[in-house]
Amino acid sequence: MSPAAEAFLAMLAAERGAAPNTLAAYARDLAQAEEAIGDLAAADRAAVARLAEVWAGLAPSSVARKASALRQFFAFACDEGWRRDDPSGALPRPRLRRPLPRLLGHEAIAALFAQAEAEAAGDDPAAVRLLALVELLYGSGLRASEVVSLPLAAAPRDAPFLTVTGKGGTSRMVPLGSRARAALARWRALRPATSPSRHLFPAARGAGHLSRVRLFQLLRALAARAGLDPARISPHVLRHAFATHLLEGGADLRAVQMLLGHADIATTQIYTHVDAARLVALVNTRHPLASRAASD
Structure with missing residues (x-):
């Protein structure tokens, strides 16, 4: 070079x-x-x-x-x-058509969590860790790399937020729901005390953290046990479901952009998928002219 x-x-x-x-x-x-x-x-x-x-x-x-x-x-x-x-x-300028990420519905999410929660009902550290990982991916919309590399200090005990370091070394605050806090508390109690790692999810050996590849494998195995097609499940699919379901629930696009850590809102617009019928209903009920048209 x-x-x-x-x-x-x-x-x-x-x-x-x-x-x-x-x-x-x-x-x-x-x-x-x-x-x-x-x-x-x-x-x-x-x-x-x-x-x-x-x-x-x-x-x-x-x-x-x-x-x-x-x-x-x-x-x-x-x-x-x-x-x-x-x-x-x-230089060539190819025309790109960016496909929407695969969409995971509410029923599939419910089945995935039901399986994870059933397996984590006891005190099996691996099962509790997996439940905490799934909670962070879907409950907070983190990237796979962000989840596995979380330091112990990123999640203060009982704090309703995480400090996440994303792409380019930029940091952001991400809300941490009560379910995720409970799962993390259980995992902290079971996390190997002898691990030399300073990460929330340490590797099996050494001072490193759980790898993204291993996270991918764990999610697909969980999906198979939940009766779902493993090919449909990945950390990115759960992140996309987080954003999509927030928008379906009426969340503001700017808020979703902040939660996902996107520098450009155009990325958020492409990344998320909102049902067209919901958008039509939103215009018909929320636009100022909607009430006027109804009264005329």
């Missing part, structure tokens, strides 16, 4: 607080582009345009991600004075 690309990655880490996974993805995209057309800091517009052919067999979403990484690099190169021109206009 060229020194310019390495400097760009260093800037992302230092100034923007990019997460390790984000940095790794950018590094791959930049390295592959330089493999195809050479040093990006010196590549001309014609060379950059050839990337469209190199990426021809990729999915539109992959092309869009790679092009975004290069656009940011070229902007950085211009700011640093390494380039006088910005050739990013030659």
Whole structure:
């Protein structure tokens, strides 16, 4: 990788607080582009345009991600004075149609919780931990990475909120319902006292935390025991259900944006799914002209 690309990655880490996974993805995209057309800091517009052919067999979403990484690099190169021109206009701009996440209904959620609660009726630490995890994913709408990496200090005893560190190292306050508080209290009492980890959900060995992969496996196994299709269940699906069901209950979109930790409300609008019939009913009952039309 060229020194310019390495400097760009260093800037992302230092100034923007990019997460390790984000940095790794950018590094791959930049390295592959330089493999195809050479040093990006010196590549001309014609060379950059050839990337469209190199990426021809990729999915539109992959092309869009790679092009975004290069656009940011070229902007950085211009700011640093390494380039006088910005050739990013030659990069392809695939049309993306972002699909809605899979929707989990209230009945499926009820079945999942009924199974988790039945298994956690005793004092089995694994079952109580799983109930606490499910409560946080659906009850607070946390990302999988946010849940597993929660430090012990994130959830003060009996406090009605969590302090969560999300994407880019940004922190936010997330309400903690009474059910989740009760599940966490039970888990704290059973959490291994000898664990060297400072995380709320420690790994089985070492000072780390429960992995996202393991969380995914635990949820799918729980879904199967609850009689649900495991392919329909994931941490992200529960997060989406949290947002969707809040909106169905009349929550404000801005409030949901804050709870999810989205920097742009457009992300929240795409991420959430509200039944069209409910939106029509909302306009018919809440719009100022609705009462006037009814009285005319």
